[in-house]
Amino acid sequence: MSELLRVEHLKKYFANQKAVDDISFSVSEGEIFGLLGPNGAGKTTLIRMITGIFYPDSGSITFQGKPFDPIHDVRHIGYMPEERGLYKKMKIGEHALYLAQLKGLSRTDALHQVKQWFERLEMQSWWNKKVEDLSKGMSQKLQFVSTVLHEPKLIILDEPFSGLDPVNSNLIKDEIHRLAKNGSTILFSTHRMEQVEEICEKIILVNKGEKILDGTVGAIKQQFKQNHFRIGIPAPTEELLRHAPFDLIRTSEQQQIVQIREGKSTNDVLRYLLDQSIPIHSFEELLPSLNEIFIRLVGDTPAARQFQNA
Amino acid sequence: MYKTFIIIQREYLTRVRKKTFIISTLLFPLLYFGLIFGMGYLAENSKQVLNIALIDESGYFKQTELDQENAIDPSSKVSLVSSKATDVLRDPEAAGFDGFIRMPALDWQKGNDSIFLESKKSYGSGTTSAVQAKLNRIWNRIKNDSLSIDESKQAILQMSQLSIRPKNMEDASANANLAEVIGYIAGLLIYFILLIYGSQVMMGVMEEKTNRIAEVLVSSVRPFQMMMGKIIGIGAVALTQFLLWIGFVFLIYNVTKASGNNMSAASEIVGTMQEVITGINMPLILFCFGFYFLGGFFFYASLYAAIGSAVNEDLREAQSLSFPVTMLVIISIALMTTAIANPTGPIAVWGSLIPFSSPIVMMARIPYGVPGTVPWWQLGLSMLLLILGFLGTVWFAAKIYRTGILMYGKKPSWGEMLKWVFRKS
Numbered sequence: 001m002s003e004l005l006r007v008e009h010l011k012k013y014f015a016n017q018k019a020v021d022d023i024s025f026s027v028s029e030g031e032i033f034g035l036l037g038p039n040g041a042g043k044t045t046l047i048r049m050i051t052g053i054f055y056p057d058s059g060s061i062t063f064q065g066k067p068f069d070p071i072h073d074v075r076h077i078g079y080m081p082e083e084r085g086l087y088k089k090m091k092i093g094e095h096a097l098y099l100a101q102l103k104g105l106s107r108t109d110a111l112h113q114v115k116q117w118f119e120r121l122e123m124q125s126w127w128n129k130k131v132e133d134l135s136k137g138m139s140q141k142l143q144f145v146s147t148v149l150h151e152p153k154l155i156i157l158d159e160p161f162s163g164l165d166p167v168n169s170n171l172i173k174d175e176i177h178r179l180a181k182n183g184s185t186i187l188f189s190t191h192r193m194e195q196v197e198e199i200c201e202k203i204i205l206v207n208k209g210e211k212i213l214d215g216t217v218g219a220i221k222q223q224f225k226q227n228h229f230r231i232g233i234p235a236p237t238e239e240l241l242r243h244a245p246f247d248l249i250r251t252s253e254q255q256q257i258v259q260i261r262e263g264k265s266t267n268d269v270l271r272y273l274l275d276q277s278i279p280i281h282s283f284e285e286l287l288p289s290l291n292e293i294f295i296r297l298v299g300d301t302p303a304a305r306q307f308q309n310a
Numbered sequence: 311m312y313k314t315f316i317i318i319q320r321e322y323l324t325r326v327r328k329k330t331f332i333i334s335t336l337l338f339p340l341l342y343f344g345l346i347f348g349m350g351y352l353a354e355n356s357k358q359v360l361n362i363a364l365i366d367e368s369g370y371f372k373q374t375e376l377d378q379e380n381a382i383d384p385s386s387k388v389s390l391v392s393s394k395a396t397d398v399l400r401d402p403e404a405a406g407f408d409g410f411i412r413m414p415a416l417d418w419q420k421g422n423d424s425i426f427l428e429s430k431k432s433y434g435s436g437t438t439s440a441v442q443a444k445l446n447r448i449w450n451r452i453k454n455d456s457l458s459i460d461e462s463k464q465a466i467l468q469m470s471q472l473s474i475r476p477k478n479m480e481d482a483s484a485n486a487n488l489a490e491v492i493g494y495i496a497g498l499l500i501y502f503i504l505l506i507y508g509s510q511v512m513m514g515v516m517e518e519k520t521n522r523i524a525e526v527l528v529s530s531v532r533p534f535q536m537m538m539g540k541i542i543g544i545g546a547v548a549l550t551q552f553l554l555w556i557g558f559v560f561l562i563y564n565v566t567k568a569s570g571n572n573m574s575a576a577s578e579i580v581g582t583m584q585e586v587i588t589g590i591n592m593p594l595i596l597f598c599f600g601f602y603f604l605g606g607f608f609f610y611a612s613l614y615a616a617i618g619s620a621v622n623e624d625l626r627e628a629q630s631l632s633f634p635v636t637m638l639v640i641i642s643i644a645l646m647t648t649a650i651a652n653p654t655g656p657i658a659v660w661g662s663l664i665p666f667s668s669p670i671v672m673m674a675r676i677p678y679g680v681p682g683t684v685p686w687w688q689l690g691l692s693m694l695l696l697i698l699g700f701l702g703t704v705w706f707a708a709k710i711y712r713t714g715i716l717m718y719g720k721k722p723s724w725g726e727m728l729k730w731v732f733r734k735s
């Protein structure tokens with residue numbers, strides 16, 4: 001896979017804060033890339049530089065192998081900001097056409113694309129409705145269509161699921177996967193870690209303007225695993241635990257969460273339990289969630305507390 | 311360019327298609343003419359005849375002469391009262407009069423300046439002077455008779471006058487009275503356009519912020535294109551409305567002219583317009599109007615756009631921030647009034663050169679004559695300064711706009727906005 005976007009040592013300081021402080025990463029073509037971090041971590045500022053809205057103070061952005069040129073490259077980027085809205089008094093069809101034309105599409109091309117997308121998402125009957133008559137979910141759908149209908153190479157979605165019901169969420173999720181399969185690259189920004197685990201292949205985690213982690217979701221989980229396992233056995237006795245190769249972390253009637261001791265393997269655990277003639281119903285490794293990893297990395301800061309409650 | 315054009319198109323079409331635009335375009339001239347004719351009609355039909363009792367102690371006035379004068383000016387009826395004089399003095403209204411004049415004994419060579427029209431209600435000086443004129447005409451005849459001036463001599467005395475009117479040496483067509491009227495109309499029109507359409511630009515930008523569509527747009531087009539698209543689009547709406555009004559007036563003009571010369575109020579307007587069109591340099595005035603209209607609009611609309619981008623949905627915030635700008639427009643109107651009274655005075659000259667007031671003040675001066683009242687160099691300098699002025703405000707506004715449009719939260723002060731302008735990009 002060739003590289004679509006490379007960001008190197010990007011910095012953007014505002015008067016009283018370092019919004020983005022030396023962040024580097026790269027996104028390959030066709031990838032679904034997650035940009036993670038709590039509110040105020042600098043995600044939106046970072047995206048605004050990638051979309052050409054802000055100029056970086058220093059650092060470089062490379063798009064399709066060339067230095068990023070906002071005037072021409074915006075044609076190949078579709079951005080759905082977190083603060084997104086529509087003109088209330090406009091008709092839906094005209095609105096979609098307008099946004100497509102602002103991306104540089106001719107009127108005929110725009111019309112063709114809008115019609116195609118409206119058909120796929122079953123929106124044809126909305127054409128002459130006014131935006132103010134749409135429900136929140138419907139207008140989110142329209143925003144999503146407006147973001148992608150000029151067939152951008154890079155689609156940037158900032159908190160795309162906020163305010164969406166599960167039905168529409170799944171619809172958008174399916175579209176994201178479909179677009180990625182057809183070769184679009186998706187940069188997906190959110191503070192909801194659990195969404196990223198489902199959708200993204202690679203992530204970068206930012207906090208207070210700095211990158212604290214990046215890699216594939218699987219590798220990161222392996223890197224931060226703590227040898228936690230869920231074992232389907234009855235609650236163990238004191239006697240059993242005294243010589244066991246693991247420590248009990250949480251217990252319930254049928255399932256025990258344990259941490260395997262240093263130097264011991266899963267087979268040691270199983271062998272020990274078999275030797276004690278304890279019936280095993282299940283045995284499963286517990287990988288940490290991105291949420292837990294994030295909290296472990298940033299410690300007990302206000303940013304982390306936000307996620308402990310989630 | 312293509313994107314700016316798309317924005318202009320949207321801004322223009324959404325406004326022109328609105329019912330309020332069509333209604334206000336049709337209604338404004340109707341209201342305007344309705345007001346003029348309605349006032350004339352009311353004045354014609356609400357005249358009341360003032361009934362005045364004249365208690366004549368001089369013995370000069372006769373009822374036959376008063377009757378003649380009452381017939382000439384029916385707005386008041388002056389009647390001699392002798393027998394009921396005490397009743398009238400006590401209570402004129404009970405005696406059937408609105409008021410009375412007690413004429414003392416008079417000397418025809420001296421006259422008298424302490425005669426009163428006494429009444430229970432108050433009457434304005436206009437009413438009093440009409441009655442005064444009526445009695446003075448009789449009084450003049452009495453004086454003429456005493457001096458043995460016959461009617462032919464009287465005619466000479468009345469008709470022979472010296473009349474002095476202003477005439478500009480360099481511009482023979484200059485007509486001061488007409489210039490005053492045209493100056494007022496042109497200045498006021500620009501004033502209304504600046505305020506009404508300037509605030510439309512501000513509201514339009516605020517709408518984009520409150521709708522949260524600003525960031526969606528800014529990822530496709532430059533903030534500068536967004537701002538200019540909005541300003542030009544709304545400017546085109548103003549121009550359209552204005553051209554439609556001119557169209558209406560010419561339509562009415564031609565229709566009434568074609569319908570023959572009846573003595574209606576409309577044909578009076580036709581007469582006035584004919585005088586206007588032939589009496590002044592119409593092409594120059596129209597060209598200058600177009601120029602100052604556009605220049606002034608760009609100058610102020612960009613400032614209003616900057617304010618709209620800086621505030622949030624709160625209209626009061628916008629009002630307090632736009633107050634200084636609105637004040638500039640209002641000061642221009644004050645300067646215009648002075649400039650019309652004295653079109654070559656220092657206030658008029660400076661006011662028509664400085665860009666913030668030149669669209670209004672210069673438009674009020676131009677009808678007095680170019681190059682008579684306004685030398686060519688002043689017109690040229692004023693136009694140049696206005697172009698530089700609006701380029702300056704557009705630049706200034708663009709800097710505020712691109713920061714403000716993505717800023718939510720506290721309303722910035724003018725000081726903070728200046729910081730946005732002068733920090734490096």
